[in-house]
Amino acid sequence: MNDLHKALGDISSIHKQVASKTEFRGYGPTTLAITGVFAILAAVAQALCLPNPAKHISIYLGIWIATAVFSTALTGLQMYTRTRRIHSGLSNEMLRMAVEQFLPSVGAGLLVTVVLLHYVPQAS
Numbered sequence: 001m002n003d004l005h006k007a008l009g010d011i012s013s014i015h016k017q018v019a020s021k022t023e024f025r026g027y028g029p030t031t032l033a034i035t036g037v038f039a040i041l042a043a044v045a046q047a048l049c050l051p052n053p054a055k056h057i058s059i060y061l062g063i064w065i066a067t068a069v070f071s072t073a074l075t076g077l078q079m080y081t082r083t084r085r086i087h088s089g090l091s092n093e094m095l096r097m098a099v100e101q102f103l104p105s106v107g108a109g110l111l112v113t114v115v116l117l118h119y120v121p122q123a124s
Contacts (some may be wrong), residue, residue, distance in 0.1 A: 031078040042067040057120050061113060068109065104116040 042063050046053060053060035079098060081089045 020072045028082055029074055034074060038067050038071050038074075054120060057116060061116065065113070 046060065046063055050056050050060055050063075079095060083094050083098075
């Protein structure tokens with residue numbers, strides 16, 4: 001039984017190595033374009049509804065957080081379906097690597113949001 005566990009671990013390591021050397025093709029061009037349209041619509045909504053966003057920081061953050069959530073959900077769904085189709089055997093490893101590469105951006109966005117909420121006096 002110990003040999004079986006070792007063999008399964010070796011196979012998993014091989015999958016990870018192959019996945020790390022394979023170009024990730026999970027991002028579809030249509031999805032990227034749609035997320036750009038979401039951002040443009042959010043910018044237009046901000047310009048029309050909030051001429052001075054610093055005075056209404058909660059509404060400002062609401063617009064951009066909603067845009068980020070919609071974009072992330074759409075991108076995640078597209079990544080999942082496209083990766084299953086293109087990278088069928090390595091899809092789990094490819095998705096895991098893509099998410100790991102994206103997490104620093106999410107963390108930076110969260111930190112900027114926390115700083116805005118904490119240090120902008122009108123947000124209170």
